[in-house]
Amino acid sequence: MAILDVSNAEAILKEYYSNQRVTQLTYKDCPFYALLPKHKDFFGDSYPLPMRVTNPQGASNTFSNAQAQKQASNYKKFSLTRVKDYSLASISTEAMLASETNAGAFLQLATAEIDGAIETMKRRMGWAIYGDGSGAIGSIVAEPAEAASTVVTFNNVEDIVKIEVGQTIQFRSGATVRSFDGTITSGLVSAVNRDSGSFTVAVAYTASGTIAANDTCNVVGDYNAKLSGLAAWIPSSAPGSTPFFGVDRSIDTTRLGGVRISSSGKPIEEALIDGARRIGREGLGNPNYVFTGFSRYAALDKSLGSKVRYKDVEVAGISFRGIEVSGPQGTMTVIPDRDCPENRMYLVDMSTLGLYSLKEPVMLLNQDGNKMLREASADALEVRVGGYFQLGNTSPGSSGVLVF
Numbered sequence: 001m002a003i004l005d006v007s008n009a010e011a012i013l014k015e016y017y018s019n020q021r022v023t024q025l026t027y028k029d030c031p032f033y034a035l036l037p038k039h040k041d042f043f044g045d046s047y048p049l050p051m052r053v054t055n056p057q058g059a060s061n062t063f064s065n066a067q068a069q070k071q072a073s074n075y076k077k078f079s080l081t082r083v084k085d086y087s088l089a090s091i092s093t094e095a096m097l098a099s100e101t102n103a104g105a106f107l108q109l110a111t112a113e114i115d116g117a118i119e120t121m122k123r124r125m126g127w128a129i130y131g132d133g134s135g136a137i138g139s140i141v142a143e144p145a146e147a148a149s150t151v152v153t154f155n156n157v158e159d160i161v162k163i164e165v166g167q168t169i170q171f172r173s174g175a176t177v178r179s180f181d182g183t184i185t186s187g188l189v190s191a192v193n194r195d196s197g198s199f200t201v202a203v204a205y206t207a208s209g210t211i212a213a214n215d216t217c218n219v220v221g222d223y224n225a226k227l228s229g230l231a232a233w234i235p236s237s238a239p240g241s242t243p244f245f246g247v248d249r250s251i252d253t254t255r256l257g258g259v260r261i262s263s264s265g266k267p268i269e270e271a272l273i274d275g276a277r278r279i280g281r282e283g284l285g286n287p288n289y290v291f292t293g294f295s296r297y298a299a300l301d302k303s304l305g306s307k308v309r310y311k312d313v314e315v316a317g318i319s320f321r322g323i324e325v326s327g328p329q330g331t332m333t334v335i336p337d338r339d340c341p342e343n344r345m346y347l348v349d350m351s352t353l354g355l356y357s358l359k360e361p362v363m364l365l366n367q368d369g370n371k372m373l374r375e376a377s378a379d380a381l382e383v384r385v386g387g388y389f390q391l392g393n394t395s396p397g398s399s400g401v402l403v404f
Helices: 006-016 019-027 031-035 063-068 093-098 103-128 157-162 268-282 294-307
Strands: 047-054 074-080 083-092 150-153 168-173 187-193 198-201 216-219 259-262 289-292 310-315 318-327 330-336 344-348 353-357 380-393 400-403
Touching: 019 031, 019 103, 031 103, 031 289, 031 310, 031 318, 031 330, 047 380, 074 380, 083 093, 083 103, 093 103, 093 380, 103 157, 103 380, 259 268, 268 294, 268 318, 268 330, 268 344, 268 400, 289 294, 294 318, 294 330, 310 330
Parallel strands: 259 400, 289 330
Antiparallel strands: 047 074, 083 380, 150 198, 168 187, 168 216, 187 198, 289 344, 310 318, 318 330, 344 400, 353 380
16 A cells, blocks of 8 residues: 655645535535625736716706716726635644555545634635624623633624634724733633623733723734625715725715615514615615524514525535515525624625635635645644635625614
8 A cells, every 4th residue: 555645645635625625615504605706817916896886967858958967977996905814724744644554544634624724714704704804703791800811701692603712812992902911912712602602711811901891802813804895895884985995985875885774673574675675776786685694584484484485595516595585676585694793684686796816715725736834833734725805896786784
């Protein structure tokens, strides 16, 4: 039997981790990400997304006035810039040598770690595409108590799904980084309570600590480095004049920043119809998908009772079940997504959205031909998963958000 070495180990990984397998691993349980159209040609420094905001306005019932009042079409161009994201896995040299006479044993060993790295990348992508680009995982209820380790609780218990043991976390108030003891500003998550929405950071909190109520937390290195997700493209409040990918959206906050509707207290069916009606009124598009959290999806399912109509949607061999709801311009498929904030429902025209990436959005980074790299400071081999991408929208006014 041939001895397993780095060269044929890489050959095994290359065959096993085809683009199709990586795609299936990242699509599972991530419906919005899975259904997003993928554009894998993001070459160069930026990617232009032009759109016509208004048509020519040389119009009047009187010809001379039509001539005198001519105004050209108003075009804007979003110039997308890429963000980067990485997830790494290590395989110890000892473990590789121990399986050198059994390729199957090596594959089992390697895939456990590499699949885990891809899963981490998927989870990060899953919630980032709903976010605002800040990298904020959630805000906390109060300053922690002084103790040998730091325990905090999220204001929104649902945000706990973004926390994992082993993450390196920091807390912020805006751009200001908080400290645990006046000096230390980050620490490892050591325990998670998913029922209460709290987690523990393995750093002592002292009287000199500066963490405060409503501070946000993020993984170190993520602050303002995530892609601009739905919360950025379709914000819950009208966007101001600050350039967004080079565009001042305040000139038409709906066409350039989407439709937003306060839906607190409304029955979900009524809110959905109101949202679709408002988007239809703008005449820009027809929302064909609605993404929401599990709680609101379950409430819709229960409210429809025997009238419910289910629809299965399949992409790359992965199937997602949704509920069909009739809107003013056709049916919408409501799909639950664990990464969608529970107080939001996003009505989207999927034909206007896209994930723009430099080749595959999630891939093994092996462009130098090496699937594994020897680590400089550990007796191990490293496998790198990553991607270079950005979310884009060619017609933000074709989509909307319901705020509960």
